[in-house]
Amino acid sequence: MADDAETSAMRVGNTMSGTVHGTSMQVGSVHGGIAFHYAAAPAAGTRPDQVPKPPRRFVNRRADLARLDGLRAEGASAVLNGMPGIGKTSTLYRWAHDNQQHFPDGQLFVDFAKLRSTAGADLSEALVMCLRALGVPEERIGSGTAELESAFRSESAKRRLLVVLDEVTEPGHVRSLTPKGEGSIVLATSKRRLGELVLDDVELVELDVFDPAAAKELLGELCGRATVDADPRSADRLAELCGGLPIALRIAAARLHSDRLTLAQLADELADESQRLGRLTVQGADTTGVSATLHLAYRDQSEPAARLYRILGDLPGVSFDSGVVAAAAELDTAASTRLLADLVDAHLVHRTDDGRYQLHSLVRLHAQETARETDPPETERQIVQRVTTHYLALTTLADLTVRADRLRILELDEVLHQPADRIDAMVRRSPFAASEAPGRDAIGWLEAERPNLMAVLRAAVRFGLDRQAWQLAEVLTVLFLHHRHLADWRESLTLGAEAAHRDRQPAAEARLRSMLSRPLLDLRQDDRALAELETAIALADGSGHPVLPGSVRELLGRYWDRRDPERAAAVYRESLEINERAGEARGAALARYFLGRALLVAAEETDEAERQLRAVYEEFLGLAGKDGAPAPDRRMAARALADLGRAQARCGAEQEARATLGRAIEELEEQQAFHYQAEALEALVELVEDDGERRRLLERALTIHRKSGNPRAAEIQARLAG
Numbered sequence: 216m217a218d219d220a221e222t223s224a225m226r227v228g229n230t231m232s233g234t235v236h237g238t239s240m241q242v243g244s245v246h247g248g249i250a251f252h253y254a255a256a257p258a259a260g261t262r263p264d265q266v267p268k269p270p271r272r273f274v275n276r277r278a279d280l281a282r283l284d285g286l287r288a289e290g291a292s293a294v295l296n297g298m299p300g301i302g303k304t305s306t307l308y309r310w311a312h313d314n315q316q317h318f319p320d321g322q323l324f325v326d327f328a329k330l331r332s333t334a335g336a337d338l339s340e341a342l343v344m345c346l347r348a349l350g351v352p353e354e355r356i357g358s359g360t361a362e363l364e365s366a367f368r369s370e371s372a373k374r375r376l377l378v379v380l381d382e383v384t385e386p387g388h389v390r391s392l393t394p395k396g397e398g399s400i401v402l403a404t405s406k407r408r409l410g411e412l413v414l415d416d417v418e419l420v421e422l423d424v425f426d427p428a429a430a431k432e433l434l435g436e437l438c439g440r441a442t443v444d445a446d447p448r449s450a451d452r453l454a455e456l457c458g459g460l461p462i463a464l465r466i467a468a469a470r471l472h473s474d475r476l477t478l479a480q481l482a483d484e485l486a487d488e489s490q491r492l493g494r495l496t497v498q499g500a501d502t503t504g505v506s507a508t509l510h511l512a513y514r515d516q517s518e519p520a521a522r523l524y525r526i527l528g529d530l531p532g533v534s535f536d537s538g539v540v541a542a543a544a545e546l547d548t549a550a551s552t553r554l555l556a557d558l559v560d561a562h563l564v565h566r567t568d569d570g571r572y573q574l575h576s577l578v579r580l581h582a583q584e585t586a587r588e589t590d591p592p593e594t595e596r597q598i599v600q601r602v603t604t605h606y607l608a609l610t611t612l613a614d615l616t617v618r619a620d621r622l623r624i625l626e627l628d629e630v631l632h633q634p635a636d637r638i639d640a641m642v643r644r645s646p647f648a649a650s651e652a653p654g655r656d657a658i659g660w661l662e663a664e665r666p667n668l669m670a671v672l673r674a675a676v677r678f679g680l681d682r683q684a685w686q687l688a689e690v691l692t693v694l695f696l697h698h699r700h701l702a703d704w705r706e707s708l709t710l711g712a713e714a715a716h717r718d719r720q721p722a723a724e725a726r727l728r729s730m731l732s733r734p735l736l737d738l739r740q741d742d743r744a745l746a747e748l749e750t751a752i753a754l755a756d757g758s759g760h761p762v763l764p765g766s767v768r769e770l771l772g773r774y775w776d777r778r779d780p781e782r783a784a785a786v787y788r789e790s791l792e793i794n795e796r797a798g799e800a801r802g803a804a805l806a807r808y809f810l811g812r813a814l815l816v817a818a819e820e821t822d823e824a825e826r827q828l829r830a831v832y833e834e835f836l837g838l839a840g841k842d843g844a845p846a847p848d849r850r851m852a853a854r855a856l857a858d859l860g861r862a863q864a865r866c867g868a869e870q871e872a873r874a875t876l877g878r879a880i881e882e883l884e885e886q887q888a889f890h891y892q893a894e895a896l897e898a899l900v901e902l903v904e905d906d907g908e909r910r911r912l913l914e915r916a917l918t919i920h921r922k923s924g925n926p927r928a929a930e931i932q933a934r935l936a937g
Contacts, residue, residue, distance in 0.1 A: 263348040264315075265324035266379045269308035272436040275429040276306050279422060283310050283402070286418055287317060292393055292401040294383070294409050297422035298562040298575060300462030300508045303404035304381055306422065310402070311379055317398070320374035323348055325392065328382040338391055342367050345378070345392065360391070368395045375399055386411045406512055408560050424459035424575065427451065433461065437468030442478065449478035456485040457495070458576045463505050469497045492580050509581040512561050520557040527564065527574055528582025529595040531602060531674035532667030534571045539667075542605035543598050599674045603683045606664075606671050607690070608632070612645040613657035614690040620801050620838070620846060621693070622766050624723045625686045658887050661694040668694075669703055676710050684714035685723050692730055697850075699890040699923035704734040712747075722763055725754035729767040736773060737890075739926055745774055765793030765802055772809055780816040787813060801848065804834045808855055815862050825862035831855050853882035857895040864902055873902050893919040897931075910935065 279295075286293050295303040311322055325341045333340075342363035346356050349370045357366055371394035378392050380403035389412055393401045401417075408419060425433065431454050435443040443450045457463035471481055485491050496504030513524060526544050527535075541551040555572055558564040563582075565573045574582065586594065611630050614621070619642070628635045642648065647657040661668070668691055675684040688711020695704035708731040715723035729751035735744035748771045755763040768790040775783035787810040794802035811827030814820040835852035839845060860875035876899045883892035893916040900912045913935055920928035 261321075261348075261350045262319075263321040263323055265348060266311040266322045266377070267308055267324065269312045270305050272433070273305060273309045274433045274436050275425060276302070276309070276422070279306055279420060280310055280313075282420060284314075287314065287400060290398060290400060291416065291418050292389070292403075293418040293420050294389060294403045294405050294412060295420045295422060296405050296408050296562060298424075298460070298565075298578065299406065299512045300460050300505060301422045301424065301562075302461040303422055305461070307379055307381070307402055307404060311377060314377070318375055318377040320376050320396070321348075322377040322379060323392075324379045324381070326381045327384065327388060331382075331384075338385075338388060339363055341380075341388070341392060346370060349374070364391050367392070371395045371399060377402065380404070382406070383409070385409075386415075389417060390415060406515070406561060408562075425454075425461065425464070426459060427454055430454035430457065430459045430464055433464050434468060437465060438471055438478075442471075446478045449482050452482040453478055453485070456482060456491065460505070460575065460577055462503075462508055463495050463577060466495050466497055466503065466505060470494070473497060488580060492577065492584060495577075505577055506581055506584065509563075509578060510585070512563055513581070513585060516557065516561060516563075520554050520561075523551070523554045524558055524563060524582050525586035525590060526598055527558075528579055528584075528586050529598045531599060531670040533670070534567065534573045534667065536571050539602060539605060540572070543602050545601065596678045599671075599678050600680055600683075603671050603675045603680055603687065606668060607683055607687050609646070610661065610668065610687060610690045612642060613647060613661050614693040615642045616645060616647045616657040617654045617693050617697075618848070618850075622726070622762060622799075622802065623689060624720070624726045624760075624763070625689055630686055630690075655887065658694065658697050661691070662698055665694065665698075665700065665703065669707065672707055672710055676714055681714040681718040682720075685711040685718060685720065685727060687711070688714070688727060689723065695734070697887045697889070699734075699737065699925065701734045701737050701924045705731065705738065708734070721754045722758040722760045725751040725758060725763060725767060728754070729770045732770055732774060736777075737925055737927075741774070741777070748774060761797040762794060762799045762802055765790040765797070765799070765806065768793070769802075769806055769809060772813065776809075776813060776816065780813045784810055784813040784817075801838055804831055804838065804848070805851070807831045807834070808851065808858075811855075811862075812858055815858060815865065821862060821865040825859065825866060828855050828859040828862055832859060849882065850886040850888050853879055853886050853888060854891050856882060857891060857898065860895070861898050864898070869902050873899065876902070889919045890923060890925070893927075 283293065295307060297303055315322065323345050325344060327341065330337070330340055339358075339360045342360070343356055346363070346366055347353075351366065351370055355366070357363060374394065374396045375398040376394040376396060377399070378394055378401040380388060380392060380401060383389055383403045383405045384407065386409050389401055389403050389409070393399075393415075408421075409417075410419065413419065424430075431443060431447075431450050434450055434454060453467055454464070457467055467481060467485070470476060471478070476484075481494075484494050492504070492506040496506065513521060516524060523540070523544055527540070530539070530543055532539075537548050537552045537555060540546075540555060541548045544551060544554075546554075555564060555566075559566050559572070563574075563578055565575065567573060608631055611625075611627065614623075615627075615638075627633075627638050631638055631641060633641050647653045647660065650656045668687070672684060672687050672691070675681075675687065688707045691707055692704075694700075695707075708727050712724050712727040712731060715721075715727055728747040731747045732744040732751075735741070735747065748767070751767045752764070752771065755767045768786050772783045772786040772790065775786060787806050791803055791806035791810065794806055807827060808831045811824050811831055814827060815824035817824075832852055832855040835848040835855060837845075838848050856875060857879035860872045860879055863869075863875055864872035876895055880892055880895045880899065883889070883895060896912045896916040896919075900909050900916075903909050903912065913931055917928055917931045917935065920931065
C-alpha cells in the first residue's frame with residue numbers, strides 16, 4: 216500500500232494556463248487551512264508622502280536651504296555631503312517638509328543605509344519600492360535593474376516628484392532614481408563627494424560645521440534659551456568644545472537633560488580631551504555617540520587609508536601638507552596624496568583653500584582613540600620623531616636662507632643629513648630658493664607653519680627627543696627675530712634650553728638661555744632675563760666655544776641698556792673684542808652697532824654715537840659670506856639706519872632725521888622686522904607736528920605691538936586715548 220501511495224503521488228500534475236494577475240501558488244496535497252498575507256500595492260494615482268518628519272528643533276542652515284531653493288527653481292538635482300554628524304539628513308528632511316507644495320505628485324524616500332543592512336537589498340529593491348509607492352501593480356513592475364529603471368522613468372514622466380535618497384554610496388543610485396517629469400528633482404545625501412555626478416548636472420552641496428553663533432543658537436533651542444542666557448560663557452565653551460558639529464551639540468544637550476548637568480559642568484567635563492568623545496555619548500545609546508558615528512565612516516576605508524587616518528590623529532599640529540604626511544607615514548608624496556584624497560572624499564579630512572589639510576577637532580580625537588586601540592604603543596613616538604626630523608630640516612633650510620652666517624650651535628650636517636661640503640648646494644635647491652625673494656619666502660613659510668612648529672616642539676619634548684627639540688628651538692628663533700610672537704618665542708626657548716640641559720649640551724643651553732632674555736625683556740620680566748643671562752655666561756665661558764661668550768655678552772648689554780648705559784657700553788666692548796679675536800665679522804658688527812646705541816642713550820656722546828651708527832650701517836651692507844661673495848645684512852642695516860635717525864634728531868638735524876627714519880621704516884617693513892619698524896614709527900612721531908599724521912604713525916605702531924603681544928601696545932593705546 217505504501218508503494219502504491221508513493222507512485223500515485225509522483226503521478227500528480229500541477230499546471231496553470233492563461234495569464235495570471237497578482238499572487239499565485241502551486242502546491243500538491245494540502246492538509247489543513249491556508250492563510251495568505253500580502254501588502255496590497257497603492258492604487259494608481261496615489262500621492263506618496265514618504266520623507267520622514269524633520270527634527271522639531273532645527274536651526275540655521277539658512278544659506279544651504281536657500282541654495283536648495285535656487286536649485287529647485289532651476290530644476291536641478293543635488294547631493295548633500297559633509298563630515299559624519301554634520302546634519303545632511305536633517306537638512307534634507309527640513310527642506311522636503313517646507314517644499315511639499317512644489318511637488319504635487321508626492322515625495323519618495325529611500326534609505327540606502329537600511330537597504331544595505333538587509334541581505335540582498337540593492338538598487339533594484341530601491342526601484343521596486345518607488346514603483347510600488349507610485350501605485351504600479353506588482354505584475355507590471357518587472358525584474359532586472361534595466362527593466363526597473365525603464366519602468367521608473369515611464370511612471371515618473373508625467374508626475375512632478377521629489378525623490379529623497381539617504382546615504383547613497385554610488386553615482387548610479389542617483390542616476391537611476393532621478394525622476395523624468397518636468398519640475399521633478401532628486402536630492403540625496405552621501406558620505407562621499409560623488410564628484411562624477413557633476414557630469415550629470417547634479418549639484419554637490421557641502422555642509423560645514425556651525426559657526427559659534429549658530430552652534431549657540433542650536434544649544435538654546437535644545438536646552439532652552441533661558442539656560443544659555445543665564446551662562447553665555449559656558450555655552451560658548453560648550454559650542455567650541457563640540458567643534459560646531461550638530462550631532463555633538465545634540466548629544467551634549469541630551470546629556471544636560473539626562474544627567475542633570477549645568478552648562479559649566481559639562482564644559483568642564485569635555486575640556487579633558489582624553490575623555491571628550493566618551494562623554495559625548497548618551498548613556499545606554501552608544502550608537503548615537505560621536506565616536507560611533509565617526510567609526511562608521513572609518514570602517515568603510517581601505518586598510519592603507521585607515522592606517523593613514525590613525526597616523527593623522529597622532530600628527531602634531533593643526534594643519535599639514537602631503538609632504539609632512541609622507542614623512543609621518545613613511546610613504547612617497549604621491550602615495551600620501553592619493554590616500555589623503557580618499558579621506559577627503561569620505562569627509563574625514565578637510566582640504567583647505569591653500570591646498571593644506573586639517574582634521575576637525577573631534578575627528579582628530581577619534582583618530583587618536585582608534586590608533587590607541589589598533590597600533591602598537593610605540594607608534595605615536597615614532598610618528599613624532601619622523602615629523603620632527605622633517606620639520607627640523609625644513610626650518611634649518613629656512614634659517615640658512617634668511618641668514619647663512621648667523622651664529623648656530625647645532626651641527627648642520629647632523630640636522631640636514633648631508634656632508635658639510637654639500638650643504639650650500641642643498642640650500643640653493645631648497646623650497647625657498649626658487650623665488651625672487653628667498654628670505655622673505657622662508658620667513659613667510661615659518662610664519663604660516665608657526666602653530667605646527669610649536670606643536671612639533673612640544674611633542675618632541677613630551678617624548679624625550681631632547682636633541683631635536685633644542686635644535687628646532689634654535690633655528691626657529693629666526694622667525695621670532697622678524698615676527699615677534701613673544702609668548703611663543705619665550706616658550707620655544709624655554710623648552711629648548713631645558714632640552715639642551717637634559718642633552719648635556721652647555722653651549723646650546725647657553726645660546727638658548729641668552730636668547731630667551733630677548734622676549735623676557737620685551738614682556739617686562741627683567742629679573743628672570745638677568746638670571747637667564749647670568750646662567751648663560753657661566754655656561755658659555757666654560758663651553759670652549761670661540762664666539763659664544765661674545766654673543767652672550769652682547770645680549771647682556773641689552774639688559775643694561777635700560778639701566779646703565781655706561782655698563783652696557785663696557786659689556787659691548789667685551790663682546791667686540793671676543794668677536795674680533797675669533798674673526799667673527801658679523802658678531803663684531805653687531806657689537807659695534809649696540810655700542811653705538813648705548814652711546815646714543817648717553818646724551819653727552821651723541822656725536823660719537825652718530826659716527827658709530829653711520830659706520831656700522833655701511834658695515835652691515837658690506838658683509839661677505841663664507842665664500843667671499845657679498846652677503847649684506849639688510850635687516851640689521853635697516854635697524855642701524857633707524858638709530859642713525861634718532862642720533863640725528865638728538866643732534867638737532869630734525870629734517871635729516873625725518874628723512875632717515877622714513878627710509879628706515881620702509882626698509883624695516885621690506886625686511887619684515889616689524890618690531891623695530893614700530894620703534895622707528897614711535898621715534899618719527901616725536902619729529903612730526905601734524906596731529907593727524909602723529910596719530911596715524913602711532914596707530915601703525917599699535918597694530919604691530921598688539922599682534923606680537925607686546926605690553927608696549929597698552930602704553931600707545933593710552934597715549935592715543937589721551
